[in-house]
Structure formats: C-alpha cells, structure tokens
Amino acid sequence: MSVKDNEYNGVPLQWLFGEEKPGWRGYVEWEKEPEKKRVANEILKSKTFSEIPEFQFAPLPKTNPILVGHRWKEYHEALGLKSIVDFSWEMVKKEKHDMLHVLDFPYNGETLAKYILGDGKITQNRHHFVRNHGGVPDIDPDCFELEIGGLVNIPVRIPLRDLKDPAKFPQRSVTVTLQCSGTRRREQIEEYPGDGDELINAPWGEGAIGTAVYRGVPLKKVIKIACGGKLPECSHFEFIGADTYFKKKEVYNYAVSVPWRKVRNNEEVLLAWEMNGEPLPRIHGAPLRVVVAGYIGARSCKWVYRINGLSEPSFGPVQRQEYLYYNQQVFPSANNLTYPEASYLPSKSQIGKHNVYISNGFSIQAMPVSSAIMSPKTKDTIIHDGKIEFKGWAYSGNGNWVERAEVSPDGGHIWYAVAPEDMTEKYYYAWRLWKIEVPVDAEGWLEFCVRTWDSSNNTEPTYVRSAWNWDLHVTSSAHRIKIFSVNRSKPATAKRLKQLEELNEPFLPITKPLEFTIQKFEDYEAEYKKYPREPLE
C-alpha cells in the first residue's frame, strides 16, 4: 500500500471518496461500501494524528473556540474531505450567532445563559446549542430522498417533496427540549477527570440544552403509510446520517437507533424539516433530521438519509460503544476472576481506563430529571436588599415533565420552591424555565443549589460525586454555585456602599482591599481594651 497526500496507490482520493450523487456534497456512503471503508481505514491507520488534548488535568483555555478539533480535521483531510471541514465552519458563521464555541470541529456550540433566559421558553435557532459528530453535509433539498429499509414490509425511497406533502403524510409540530448527555460535564471534569476520547472533547457548561418547536411527520406514519408497516421481528429503528464519523481510526456514517416502542408514540419520533417556524438550519440537520423527544440528543440524527428496521439496537459505535453510563467504583464480590471474563459485569468490575468493558456501561436513551441555575453565575458578587433572584432551567426526559424546582441557600437542607406562576408552561417534552427570589440574610460567600422534581417523583442526586462516571455523562446532580452576598438591607452595609460611591472607590473585585481604612484606630483600640485577647488570670 502506498499512501501519499491525496493519493492511494497512485489513485487520487477524489476518485475513491467523491460525491455519491448529484446535489449531495460532503456525503460519502460508508456503510453500504465495505471495500471503500477498508481503503479509508487503511489510510487512516497508516497516518499519525494529533494527540487528544489533555485539558482535563488543567483548566480550560479562555479562548472561543475553547478547543480546536485538530484530530477530526486531520481525519477528514487524510481522506481528501477537507471541503467538509471548511463548509461546516461556514455554516457556523452563517447560521449561529454569539455562541460559546466549545469545539470548532466537529462543531460543538453552547448557548449563552443570556439567551437561554432571554429567548423565552423557545430557544432561537441562531442561539440553540449544537453538538455535531461530524461535518455538515451540503445537500440540495430538491435532490434529497429518504431510504427506508430493513425489517419493514416494503423498502422505499421517498423524495423530500413527497414527505412534506400533507396530502401524503399527516404533519405534526412538537415542542421538544434536546440536550447533550454531556451537559454540565465541566462539573464532573473539575471533580475527577475521565475518559478522553473524541466524545469527551465537549467540556460543556449548563448551555448544551435548548428547546424548539419542530415540524415534520411522525416516523410511525411513514412506516405505516409508505412501508406498509414493520415486520414482526422489527423492534428498533436505525437512523443513518450523511455525516462522516470516526472511531479508533475507522470510518462510519453516523448511526443510532431507538426502540419501536418509542416510535409508535407518534409525536415522540418525528422526521423534521422545520424548526421554530423556519426551515431547519443546515447545521441542525437540513434537509431532514430525526427529533426524538425525551431522549438524549444523540438519537435525534441529523441529515438522516436512511432508516432501517432492526431486531436489536444499531451496531453504530455511537449507539453501542458511546453514550454509555458506566458505574463509578464498585467493590467486587470476588478477586479471583480469570481474564478476559473478569470484568464484564458491573458487579465484578472496577471502572477505569484499563478495564472499561463496553459491557459495563448501559446505553443512555431517556434522560433523567435535571436543572441548572443560569443566573447569577458562580463567583458573582451580588448586591441585594435581602433577596436574591435566581433563574434557570429544569427538565426531565422520557415524557416526564417538571413539577417543581427548588433552590437551597444552605447546600441542600432548606429548599425554597419556585411558585407555579414563575415557571413556564408544562410540556410533555420540554423544559420549564423558572425564577425565584430567595431571602438571603447573610453576607459573604454563600453556596446555592437547585434541584427539580418530575412527574414521576424523580429528583436529582445532591452532589456531583454521587453520580460521577467514567465517560462523564449525565451530570444531573443538584447544580451548585458560589456567590458573594452583599446585603444592602443592612444599614451598615447600605451606608458603606454609599460611602464607597461618594469616594468613587470600586467594590469589585471583592479581593481587592479598600483604599481607605474602615475602622478608626481609636475605635479599634477601645474595642481591644473592652474585649482583650488574653484572659484575666
């Protein structure tokens, strides 16, 4: 084998991995082409790529993008697919506005707190978070068709215009919160570093979540109307995306699946082309994406071009090898297990790099109850009059809705419940934004946390550590922030703040000492004499 830049055994790469069909740029079919896949994997394995960034042992850079996706850029370039990288960033610039760019490629962008709170219950398209697993393909909607095959009665290819024809398929709009299961991962990283594979290159804060109204057709209707229904042995539906995905230097199309039991609930699995009344943005999956309500965002496959009926979950690595929820540390019942059977079962395994058997993780599908304080931000100084207002989001997956959000001023003992009128409406598949004024007497550094109760009476673990896991997924513990409280309702504090204003002395940062002396030395001396340090005798 001879691999040069843009050549494989003397053959130009564009002859190997060129466009599949007219109007479908940036899409390479891998799953149906084992020979092509073999050549691509050979090329990838013959090359050396950048190391995985080891940010987990050091603070994140303050840059935007926070991380640069060297490796996936290099993978694409090695296969002559650099145009996908460039087009993807063009789409970021065109379709997104004022994002926190967590990773530039594949693009991971977080919604700033001001837009989560400011956009209202629906997140604007240009602000909605993005978690892509590959580049953005450039597909002409007029050329687009959806293939459906596998365990269905009739395998079909449906042009997009037919799918969008309300005379052929009944349409639905659904308000859906999508979130990456890595939301708030930063908190787990700060506690203990974990796996550093591709997936982890998303040190999300609290903004990898967003809510939109999606319009499209329920997959169930399409299976019924177009395919004449599923075969009896079909229990899962697999979605294949036109983006190119990599796992351990092998190439794939993005592939995930959901159970038929999910699909059969009509509005829970939608084939969507509209987002918030506008055409679906390319970066969000145009011309067509899946929207799976109540599930991890990863199942809502973007640029879906093929759907397969299966008798078990997809074998795509995203489905089987990633988004797994590992146990933390488990004390084994026996030490004398033999290798390699030693650690397959959670009850016999320890979790760490050297014995993370994929079998040890269970696949994350439905999302648990969780929440976050979006305002104020941790380490803010808050000057208030005895009450501090907190705002944030609260969500639960799988059709559970949020019943109550509560804020604790003492780390989790006393809880103040948000009033119903201070939460946005209930939706089966969407978050509720909330706000609450909490009475705060004390001044100085205080810790506040939020927790949520859902319609199944689930609530959140109290500490990050309680649910830490090797892949750092599903940070659903009570979200905690530290703030410096300055209570102006106290006369002494009010007078001091006024005095500072008159002296034109800045209060922030609070670590900076004041220029003037608060206590007159004679007052100090008088106090000292009144309450001396040492005992009488």
Place this chain on the structure above:
Amino acid sequence: MSVKDNEYNGVPLQWLFGEEKPGWRGYVEWEKEPEKKRVANEILKSKTFSEIPEFQFAPLPKTNPILVGHRWKEYHEALGLKSIVDFSWEMVKKEKHDMLHVLDFPYNGETLAKYILGDGKITQNRHHFVRNHGGVPDIDPDCFELEIGGLVNIPVRIPLRDLKDPAKFPQRSVTVTLQCSGTRRREQIEEYPGDGDELINAPWGEGAIGTAVYRGVPLKKVIKIACGGKLPECSHFEFIGADTYFKKKEVYNYAVSVPWRKVRNNEEVLLAWEMNGEPLPRIHGAPLRVVVAGYIGARSCKWVYRINGLSEPSFGPVQRQEYLYYNQQVFPSANNLTYPEASYLPSKSQIGKHNVYISNGFSIQAMPVSSAIMSPKTKDTIIHDGKIEFKGWAYSGNGNWVERAEVSPDGGHIWYAVAPEDMTEKYYYAWRLWKIEVPVDAEGWLEFCVRTWDSSNNTEPTYVRSAWNWDLHVTSSAHRIKIFSVNRSKPATAKRLKQLEELNEPFLPITKPLEFTIQKFEDYEAEYKKYPREPLE
C-alpha cells in the same frame, strides 16, 4: 512637596534614608524617627504602584516564582532602597536550594514535598520554607547589638558577642516547627477567594512548614540577667526587625509581640543565631532572630534589633491588623444597628470586604492541630497491590504534641491510625512525620484525607469550608487528596498491566484512551444478548 525619582524637594533620597550605622546595610530606622517616616509616607502616597495581582479568581500560574512582588519592589525603589531588593534575591540564590518560589519579593519560598519527607524530622536549612515580610538586611555580626527597652528595670544594648558568651547567658537548643499561618491557604482560595492585600500574596500549598534545631539564649534569661527583670506592668514583649515593612502606603519596621507568659517558659522564646548546628542563614534572620515555639511563624521576628517591654500587644500592623482570624458568615441578631458602631462585634457582623472591622478578627498566636498528606499528590495515579502508602506531617502548636494521625479512605468515615513506630519522635514543639499503608480495594478515583489528634484531644475540622475565613488563615481542616487507584492485586488488572507493557502502551495520563480494544466485539455482543437493555414485555 516635590517628589522625583531619587529626590524629595531636591534632596537625594540617600540623604534621607541612608545607612543608620556602620555595618548595618539595608536597615532603615523608622519607628524611632517619626519625621523620616512622615517623609517616606508622603513619597509613597504621591505615587501610583502596580495593582494587587488578582490571582484568586483564576488558577495560579505554573511559573517559579509563581508570583512576582511588583508592589513591594516598587515601594522600596520609591524610597531609594532598591539595593535591598537585589540583595534579598542574591540571598535566595545563595542560601536556598530547589525551592518552590511562591513570591520573589518579599521572598516566600515553600519546601518541596520530597524534602519535607526526605530530609527527616529536621528540615535542612537550604530547604526550610521562608516567609519574609520585607527585604533581607545585610548586617555585619561584629557590628550588631541588641537593644532592650520599654518596661524593664534597666534598658540595655548588648553586643552580639556578649549575647553569645555562655559565661554571660545560658544557652539552649530547641527543636521547633515553624509554620506560616497561611500554610495550605491554596485550599481556601480554591473554595472561596478572600482578602487580597499584601499578606495574601502567599498562595501556599502544604510546604510552608519546617522543623529545625535552633540554638540561642532564652529571652527570659536575658531580661533577668541583663535588664534586672521586667517591670510589674509589663505583660508583653515586642520584637522589632531591621526589615522595612509597608501597610497601606505607610512605612514601618517589622514589629510583633508575645505575652510575658510565653517568654517566662524559657525555651519557648529563644534569641537564636544557630540553625541545625550551622550559623543562622541571612534569609532566616541572621545575625539574630527570635524563635517562638508553638506560635505562628510571624512572631519569630527575624533580624531582631530591638525588644520592648509593653503593657499590651505591639501596635505594629503585623500584630494588630494582620494575622487576624475572622469569622466566616454570621447571622446577625439585629439589622437595625447604626453606623459606624454596626459591625464591631462578631455576633453582629457579616464578613466581607466592606465590613471587615479589625475588631472582628482575633489575633493568631498559638497554632492549632493540623496535618497534610505529602505523598502521593492529588490527582496522581497509583498502581498498587491492594495497599497504598501515604506520608505526611502532623503538628500541633502551643506545646501540644501530636498523639495520633489517621488516614481515611472514604472521605472521613473510616479512619486508619498511623502506628506509633511509623511516626517520628514526639517533641513538645515539633511536628511528627508519619507514614501508613492503607488497604485499598477499589479502583478508579478515590478521595483520601488525613486528620490528627493532639495531646489536648483537639482534632481538625472535616472540610475546608467549615473554617474558611476572610484572610484565608489557618487551613487546619482534614487535608484531602484525590487519587486514581489501579489495584494490581486483582488478576484482571495485573494481566491488563502486563498486556500494556508488552504492547508498549503508556498507561498515563489515564484520560488518554488505550489504542487497542479491550473487549472483543463478539464478547460484547454475547453479553448484550445475555443482558439486553430492554425489558421482556
């Protein structure tokens, strides 16, 4: 007033702040010269200096020195005293070896863990931590004399050679642990930032502590033999150092005091010229320093040239305005207090920048029980055979000695006690170094902490937060570290480590995924079929 560089109203600064007496370079007398002090303060207040570094809201730099003492360098330069800055750094280079430089000027240097553990119960002079409050004066021992005055029967001036004459004063050696009350301050900063004045520019880790054998004469003997005793109203002894100190742009000589009740215990307050059998290094106070056993290091005044009998503690800012232990947050009993009387008493005050009345803090003298794990270090990966060895120091002040050190593998529930033979000998005034092997079964991230019990049955608070205080002093809570445990006594783990060795695959950092796949796909599939994700019906 006209202040130019090196001039004050046209007068060169060296005429104003020149050498006091032959052989005493780098020493300016401020306390006895109010006119000179007034001019210096005028000069300082007419100038603008660098801002206080705001490191507390961001991670510390990885540089050595960690922080650069711009401000104090500039203060010295403004008074024409730059040679003190230069001489001080020369002494660092000459007298210290392989230190963690926390601040270059005034010099704060921390002992590396390897020397705290490797030097044995006594810390070598060149490794012993240094916390200086000003520059190092350059005093010829042959010219040195000690003044004693204030509330004593006979004020005297004693040449150093007479003080060192065993025929005149009885000598003593004492093994003493000195520590800065800022030891382990980093933990408080990481939890919540605090005051950012000069004093805080010492973000110490666990190495601002050291033990040495000091030789000299007990102050009590000198007072008795040379001064004919103290006057009845004398209850404190003040130590004045030849270094120049600054507080809010005013100039001082370093001044602190200890009670007569401390001095009267002979070996507890020593005037020392020898450290570990060698002449006292200049950076540690030569020609003469005070060593106060069991107290905060700040009382062990270096370059002491004057001692005063007083009826109350020294008015030096280091004594009265710094090294104060503030309360954390206090819920006031009343809100309707009037200004400025509002916040003098702890029971009525909130602690924060805007109402830190000096009266609210109590003066730190005797040090509490505390300890630290020096090996392993936090976030280390430890490959072990079912036991992990921990090593560290344990100390208690005020003549209390360490009775027991204990390590907890579960955050503070189970505690393993160090065996008596695994601790260094007991001293009234010194630490005990300890080591212990703790059985560790679990793999993955674990948290360990240490606590100590002293001879008065004192032990340490469990969490940093429990004793957080505005000036970030006395971090005496159980010291916690996180380590990644890899237990080779488990056959599966032993085999994996061997396999990695054979494949020449590095294990560290643990966040980096392994190149090869641990679990064969067919094994994974078999497991998946045996234990499917979804229920039967």
